[in-house]
Amino acid sequence: MPSEFERIARFVRHFPIRSRSVLAGPGDDCAVTRPRPGHVLVSKVDQLVEGVHFGPAFLPEEIGHKALAVALSDLAAAGATPRWFLVAIAHPPELDVAFLERMAKGMAHLARRAGIELVGGNFSRASELSVAVTALGEAPPARVLGRSGARPSDWILVSGTLGEAALGLRRLASGRPRRIDAAIRAQLRPTPRLELGAILGRYASAAIDLSDGLLQDLGHVCARSGVGAELFATALPVRPAVRREGLELALAGGEDYEILCTAPPQRARALLAAARRRGIPLARIGVVRATSGIRLLDERGEPMPLPVRGGWEHFA
């Protein structure tokens, strides 16, 4: 059986260090990295666990990709530039080293695209496979976004389309099909909105990535900002395949990893234009209100009933 050190070596060689900001990385006990003066550090830890966040339908490359993608999605929503990451992998001793290497490949491919470098990690035995990624990014202090900046009359914008990953999860219930459609791809290979994250800080007042479902994540923004929201049902970016399953999928389906943000109208218009120029799908789906609570409005502006289920909850 390959030793711990061989496992580390085989994993790490997929992540060559290229930037001069990394003074010590994999192979040292601690990573030593040089922050940019005048920037703040933005950090996030996310963990994927076998049977909870990924199932047998996932290829090893997809597990590696998704583990990094979900953390990058949070950095993007914060308007932070991805810099470095650490990964803690726990797995059954009998897990093949080739499996680990394929995980590394999927993760490394995304890391290169995102310009983020692996600087540390930990391997441990466990009875099930899990991958915890801590992603570190930087941003100018005035440009970091969080949940708390939304103000009444701000527009609510969302990237991409909603409910895809949740539909994909349903379609994967009976195993990995031959044909990987858009919904299944959204579940297996969520794409963090890095390009949007790179410009978001100039325009938005608050932002969050959609991991637990639109209603729940918008609810977090509203709660922290002390505001409410109106959503325009007809403006929600939902593909027909999702709409056929019911709007609940778009409102409460988790793992979209799209970005929801708010911005004052003029800045929101400028952000929509900037996104359009870059080919980033971004749509206005509602408006922030002073009155608390989230209301769904139909095409005539009349309130509609909300689906009962609020979003993904780990211990429900």
Added chain:
Amino acid sequence: MPSEFERIARFVRHFPIRSRSVLAGPGDDCAVTRPRPGHVLVSKVDQLVEGVHFGPAFLPEEIGHKALAVALSDLAAAGATPRWFLVAIAHPPELDVAFLERMAKGMAHLARRAGIELVGGNFSRASELSVAVTALGEAPPARVLGRSGARPSDWILVSGTLGEAALGLRRLASGRPRRIDAAIRAQLRPTPRLELGAILGRYASAAIDLSDGLLQDLGHVCARSGVGAELFATALPVRPAVRREGLELALAGGEDYEILCTAPPQRARALLAAARRRGIPLARIGVVRATSGIRLLDERGEPMPLPVRGGWEHFA
């Protein structure tokens, strides 16, 4: 069953944010922290898994303590000042919230002592309990220590005593006894050498914390520094209870979380004196040599056989 958000709230309230370096912490998606200008970031992830790093003999407070302690130990060996940490906890849904709170208490107590603040985290379902801690510290660039700085004729120093935690593990094999002796305490409640870490950067040429056993960890320093080492068997700081079980425990027993460091003779003497003034146990146990390999010498300076087992290996 308490919701994910209640679990987070109950855990997080044990970690009030006190420092102004934290701009966004628990409750936000990303932590936002302000690095000190002119400092580099030192980061480390460590994970404890049920049945591997802790067993039924551990109290919840001790699991929380140990999860943070092992990461702090690495920061101390790097000569870094602990600043912020993130924690990813995976656990069976039926795990009691009171258990989580007791884990938080044990972790919070150590965090306060270390001056490190919880800024982010993640809860997930899993079939077994695991805790991954990412610790972030800072240091002036010229003072960060790693594995690669040891030079021939440097003295080899080690803090505390060796083999305690491994002896403690043996004593815990039949369950938690009424009387918690020094060895059992070393296993249940390892104490990171924070005070030593705070001064180490001024004196040492290389350092590592002892997690996998003296021979293996010293071997890492030698390999990365391109040197060898001579250890003085009679100089090893070993309590009689450990010595009775055989020197192997001191040489290859894991989880001591003491600091092994090297320094040129004059600086080593100054470090020994500085440690003595602060009441930190630190002993000279050997010397760095140009010839590769680790040799154990008896009281007459004659080579002695080394124990076969090299140290802790996760997938052995």
